[in-house]
Amino acid sequence: MAGTSTMNDRSVTRFLTARRGGASMHWTDVFSYIYLALGVALMFGPVVWLALSSFKTPAGLQEFPPTLLPLGQIERQVEGYDDPLPMFEVTMEDGSVRELAQVRRIGIIAQMVDPDDPGETIKVPIANRKPIREFRVAWENYTKPLERFNFLTYLNNSVIVTTAATLVTLLINSMAAFGLAIYEFRGRSAVMLFVIGTLMIPITIILVPAYLVVTQLGMVNSLWAVILPGAATPTGVFLLRQYMLTIPRDLIEAARMDKASEWSIYWRIVLPLSLPAIAVLAIFSVMWRWNDFLWPLIVLNRSEVYTLQIGLNAFQGELDVQWHYVLAMTVVALIPVTLVFAFLQRFITTGIASSGMK
Amino acid sequence: MALDETIKPEAETGTSRLNAIAAWPVRVLFGILDVPFRALQRLLGIGSMPYFFILPNLAFFGLFVVVPLFINFAYSVTGGTNLFMENRPYVGGEQYGFLFDCGNYLDPSTCREDRFWRGVYNTFTFVFFQVSLMVLFSLVTALILNREIRGRGFFRAAFFFPVLLSPVVVALIWKWILLRDGVLNAFLVSMGLDPILFFVSPAWAMFWAIFVSVWAHMGFYTLILLAGLQAIPPDLYEAAEMDGTKRERVFFRITLPLLWPNMLVVIVLALIKAVQIFDEVFVLTGGGPGTATQFVVQYIYTTGFANQIQNFGLAAAASVVLGVVLFVLTLLQLAASRRKDEG
């Protein structure tokens, strides 16, 4: 980005410092829009590509170079043949191009017929023919798995897990944050240190012991096993507490004067004032729970308690991954998140920004 | 940090709308919970109340995080492959001994657990580049989004969108693009270039591991920095302009110092996340080529879980070591946020 002349240096810093100003179109504006346009392409492009690919047939998926849109080869009913025959564009020896239907291929020679004149068989080297294709969507990537599996049960379980876990998380995290933010009490710093020390211990490294605890509680194969273990997030406590620290103490003292109970101070005063931070935690909790894969995979192994992420990944076999299904089901799992995001994006992004997320 | 004046109204309309929908059941639930808590307060006094507030969280936390951590520690001083403690022979510090059994710590191939040490060094490389790039790109994006831009809300959302995707999906999407027969290579071929086998070259694999994780998370950090930028009082800029201060001075004297607390948050959060990187890269590169993108958490996962003979002890020892490192990092975060509170 660094320019060579002083003029350019100015512009760079102007761009770095400008804060909602700049009346005329400057090159930094142009740069900004180009950056943003590229950014949008980079952020959405891969997901769009995934969605487009999910409509391709298994053969279409493996094609190189890949086609942008899902295509299928045209087939035509030809007189004298029971099944429809695939159509090819054939370059004949004399250089002319004809559209022919292929009867069969033996080695490197294809036997073809003209669909309008099926009497005569034409032998064509396979290198000289190209399939004729049209836009065709492989809906079966979606319909087949959804018919075969109990999609509604999985969806239902995912919704239950996500909602219940988020509610439990919000309740107990906000209570703990309130306790840690509002009171001075013995052991407070110890608890805080504890919360911070375990901030973001990845579940991966305590997978086996955590599983052991869950089995001892008899929660395997119940949705509780997914809902409860992740509920007491240190991140959530930390985030909410930092936010609650900014709430003016006078408000609380005034309420105590009015003989409000501690509980009602918590839920009538502090909670409403912490809503932006709570919204952020809610969003993160929903995201974490909806996308959770490894932990449910271990603790849920009965189909009636599968979440979407488990059920939809059942196409990953030992020796063969059925990509056409995996891609389609990935899109299915993405749809709810994307919809929620589309409707709430303003709220989500401003919520995070305003809570500061320290 | 105080509520930011400029975006508060937006947040509030959303809040009040949600508030209205959620109000009834919430009011009933909290009203009911008021009864036992009021009784407790009357019985035991106000001084005991904080304990009751933190109790539920602490109970869950203790059960599902602290107890497993203790079991994990117990695993790390025992051997064998049995799940239950009573069947595991005590071996003392032997597992730790295995981990640190090295001819030369700088050369993993002289270590008994060469993969652990390769993982350690790979994690260092990854963390260094990933965090730097993450901060750089979040900062540039936040600065741009902070300008008077048409469609700002949309762009802000666009950069945030990948944050919503699960790590597995993120990795699948990019793997799909980067394969030999993927769309990126198709593009290279159409430009007359040779296709590149991205996952065969250690440098490319590391590059994409970093790129993809920056792609997936930068939207989040951008928002934190954006909040910081918007909290800088506009009159500071106006005053500087009146004084005719040079713009680079304004950036280095006003913008950067005032943004510094948020930067620290971003750096430390990104650092913690980067040290524990696992599933994204695991699905994307599988830790390869060779062990070029195999990180510490993957080593723990494979040793203790994915191998046919599950070595819980060694894996637990490695995770205790990682835990100590993470603890130090989080203490750094604490120090950082302290400093922020002061500033």
Added chain:
Amino acid sequence: MTHRLNKTLLLGVAALGLMAGNALAETELRMTWYNDGNEGEVMRDLLDRFEEANPDIKVVLDVVPYAAVRDGIGVQLAAGEGPDMARVTDLGGLSQYYLDLTPYLSDADYWRTNFGPFLKWLAPDSDAISGFMTQLTVTGPYVNKTLFEQAGVEMPGEGATWDDWAAASKEVADKLDIPIPMAWDRSGHRVAGPAISMGAKMFDENGEPALVDDGLKMMATKLYDWHQDGTMAKELWGSVSGSQYLGANEDFANANVVLYMSGSWQIPQFAETIGDAFDWWAVPAPCGPAACTGMPGGAALVAIKDTEHPEEVAMVMDYLAQEENLAEFYSRTLFIPGHLGLAEKGIDFDTDDERAKHALSTFAGAVPSISPIAFETQGYPYNYVMFGALISRLGEAIVGELTLDQAFERMTQDVEQQIAEKKRGG
């Protein structure tokens, strides 16, 4: 720790309503299953018929991603939380959790006659009957015959060695500008067969694993050299780490590969993805100085010891294991039969694809010529430890992190350390 306590707590949770319990009087059995293709559908059809005949037993098929079977089931079984039946691939490693069906079977001899050698894979240390192979797999190469024809290169015939095939594939690839002359699945199991052909013994006189010997070194060195001279592409063995599996099935289906060393399980998907695009042709296992063998393998359906309904489980297993049912299962899934009687009679596979039929008969025909060492290796409970050490260290050598000699040293050490940890208890 007590499982009984678990059960009581479990009931308590069920009472809370989030547990999907089944209050009906019938017995409900659980079968954990994973899919490579359509086998889940076929199994469901068979189970439906069983349920019709036995209305008091219901079998629920829990289809999971394979990752759950590979990584999760060991821990689940150890904790006593497993299903009643499961489709597994770690045949011997999990054998301590299997139920011996013998006392519940009306005709145990039928099982012994027809599943004889495979029962040993499931029970290395006893005579237990614990299940049957849903799928017998045999490793071996596929070639793109059409490419050979286009290049005008003669395909090596009966008794050709790996060197012959490597050279021929390279010639074809060079003539037609194909990016990958030869590809092998990234799997120690795939390497084991050819290594045995080169003279690898895999075990010492006491039956203890002895992975690295001259035969294995010979094979590993060839593979290493093929990667250096471009006969094999680094993108399979040179990418991913550790013992992770990676296949070249997509590259082969895209005509990017001349010879692909994989196994019989690819047949159903090749029939679907390649179809008529070119002639994909299974060829008999190429030779080395010691043998011309592939590796047997596969997945088994096993009964689990912790089940509360052993008799009902045995009924289900016995029903499924009957010749006519297995014949249908193998026929519709295009799997090589793991049933000796059916293997002898031959299965009428449910496909019109000439190439698929040829491949099925090639692989099925290869079973009798499999080396006894290969069977012994497959029957060894911790064979995955050996395969894992082999592939991960060889992979590291190929990308240049280790020299071949270092890799051999590490392979031996990896196997020793893991077996030692196992022997400490568990």
